[in-house]
Amino acid sequence: MMEIKVLTLFPNFFDSFKETSIIKRALDKESVQFTAINFRDYTLDKHNNVDDTICGGGAGMLLACQPIVDALKANTKANSKVVMLSPQGKKMTQKLVRELAEHDDIVLLCGHYEGFDERIRDYVDEEVSIGDFVLTGGEPAALVLSDAIIRLRDGVIRSDSHEDDSFENGLLEYPQYTRPVEYDGKKVPDVLMSGHHENIRKWRLKESLRKTYLRRPDLLDGRTFTSEEQKLLQEVMDEENKKQTSNDENQ
Numbered sequence: 001m002m003e004i005k006v007l008t009l010f011p012n013f014f015d016s017f018k019e020t021s022i023i024k025r026a027l028d029k030e031s032v033q034f035t036a037i038n039f040r041d042y043t044l045d046k047h048n049n050v051d052d053t054i055c056g057g058g059a060g061m062l063l064a065c066q067p068i069v070d071a072l073k074a075n076t077k078a079n080s081k082v083v084m085l086s087p088q089g090k091k092m093t094q095k096l097v098r099e100l101a102e103h104d105d106i107v108l109l110c111g112h113y114e115g116f117d118e119r120i121r122d123y124v125d126e127e128v129s130i131g132d133f134v135l136t137g138g139e140p141a142a143l144v145l146s147d148a149i150i151r152l153r154d155g156v157i158r159s160d161s162h163e164d165d166s167f168e169n170g171l172l173e174y175p176q177y178t179r180p181v182e183y184d185g186k187k188v189p190d191v192l193m194s195g196h197h198e199n200i201r202k203w204r205l206k207e208s209l210r211k212t213y214l215r216r217p218d219l220l221d222g223r224t225f226t227s228e229e230q231k232l233l234q235e236v237m238d239e240e241n242k243k244q245t246s247n248d249e250n251q
């Protein structure tokens with residue numbers, strides 16, 4: 001049993017997420033609980049404000065300590081992992097998702113405006129960014145992170161359908177096809193229709209390596225290769241370099 005609590009000014013943001021497809025199924029089975037909590041419910045301010053102007057001047061507002069820290073204290077236990085979504089956080093990767101998915105109680109903190117009073121970070125275990133771009137608030141980031149965590153928890157997705165996923169093995173996924181065998185003159189590769197399981201496995205591994213080499217060579221840098229992968233990657237590099245050379249000659 002895992003629980004994810006999102007502390008947010010906009011709990012309704014998560015309604016369609018909770019009610020859709022695989023996430024809905026996981027929540028229905030009660031292997032995962034997901035709750036969106038409004039931290040405005042915790043403000044002691046007479047006008048229900050949760051934000052204030054920035055000390056020292058400058059444009060914009062910051063989320064203030066009292067409502068946020070009180071909301072955190074009311075919704076965390078000794079074993080809770082408190083995660084703040086922010087562009088200043090550690091970049092989200094599948095490795096980070098796997099680590100977070102080990103925790104049974106996760107509290108996600110979504111900010112707006114210019115973010116949080118710096119002192120709130122003393123109550124946070126991890127600051128996570130979903131990428132180097134700017135969102136209007138932490139909610140879409142919390143949704144992305146929750147989605148990736150929930151699908152890793154037991155029984156959400158067949159586990160053999162994880163293993164070939166991009167990033168689970170450090171490579172991008174190989175090309176996949178469904179019927180018809182020919183569409184608009186484009187054929188499904190013969191090997192995939194051959195029924196020869198070993199040839200299919202080899203082809204998929206090679207095409208995974210090709211896609212990764214062409215699109216995300218950075219993923220290959222930090223990876224160790226089996227001798228089979230090394231050989232297939234060399235073939236891919238030779239093939240792609242040859243293509244490039246003949247393209248150059250025709251320029």
Ligand code: 4GX
Nearest residue numbers: 086087111115129130134135137138141
């Ligand atoms: N990955 N944003 C959060 C407000 C804010 C600012 C500073 C904390 C500190 C984002 C991202 C993201 C925009 C959400 C600023 N909160 N969050 N918001 N990229 O861009 O996670």
